[in-house]
Amino acid sequence: MKSNQTENNLPEPTKAELEILQVLWEFGPSTVRFVNDKLNGQREVNYTSTLKQMQILTEKGILKRDESQMKHIYIPVEAEEKTKVQLLDRFVNTLYKGSASQLMMQLLGNEKTSKQEIEEIKRLLDSMD
Amino acid sequence: MKSNQTENNLPEPTKAELEILQVLWEFGPSTVRFVNDKLNGQREVNYTSTLKQMQILTEKGILKRDESQMKHIYIPVEAEEKTKVQLLDRFVNTLYKGSASQLMMQLLGNEKTSKQEIEEIKRLLDSMD
DNA sequence: TGTATCGTACGAAAAACATCGTACCTTTGG
DNA sequence: CCAAAGGTACGATGTTTTTCGTACGATACA
Structure with missing residues (x-):
């Protein structure tokens, strides 16, 4: 951790x-x-x-x-992905003490995150195993 | 609305x-x-x-x-949650054109997001229905 | 071939952020 | 009552970030 x-x-x-x-x-x-x-x-x-x-x-x-x-x-110089990952990492650490699931909860609780987005995320997770 | x-x-x-x-x-x-x-x-x-x-x-x-x-x-003045949601919202919009699932993919692909975190997230999603 | 156009270089001003020194007021305790 | 300790106010200064003016070289083309 x-x-x-x-x-x-x-x-x-x-x-x-x-x-x-x-x-x-x-x-x-x-x-x-x-x-x-x-x-x-x-x-x-x-x-x-x-x-x-x-x-x-x-x-x-x-x-x-x-x-x-x-x-x-x-x-x-760096790929988009790499830079974004870096920024995201910093963001998670700063605001959520490094807890990605904490951040998730907020995303999911946010009305602006559509049902569609949530379904997308679920599929993503299921396909990860 | x-x-x-x-x-x-x-x-x-x-x-x-x-x-x-x-x-x-x-x-x-x-x-x-x-x-x-x-x-x-x-x-x-x-x-x-x-x-x-x-x-x-x-x-x-x-x-x-x-x-x-x-x-x-x-x-x-504002609750922690509200402020963080605002910041997160801005972050998603700025870096991921508002796509929460895009952001998720990066979180999940990030080695620093532990298995434990991922499990946590899954449970969260399942408990949402 | 001259001049208008489009480019780069770069210093410096402007704006945004962060830090600190100093003045001065209140409270506390001898 | 007085001094020390600790509080707020706030201007000044330092730093970083952002914007822009000006100089000047290359290019296009009438």
């Missing part, structure tokens, strides 16, 4: 950084222009702000980039 | 604020001194830092306080 510290390689992405990661996860390796356009679909951001963020992300080692063209292509 | 006219949207607590909330959740309404002592069990914090944070939390409406005594007693 351990809920140890996450053996954390990479620094935790900030909120703004996460937004960018999600675009890259959804659409694959992209230019700053592309990411910025997507972000602007949600809220107003200046191009250079996004550029800066992505440069920082790269400094931190969260993104890498292909500079062979003038329009640099940015790519997440 | 849910009956909820004022979908209570309190500002998201910051990291430092969450630490304080957790103490209050665990030990109930407390003085700054008490909370600060608890925090100092984990890391060094100056008394006035904790005081300030708790004052800010109060300004934000996340805590309220009983000022009838010199030693003010601080109390979370």
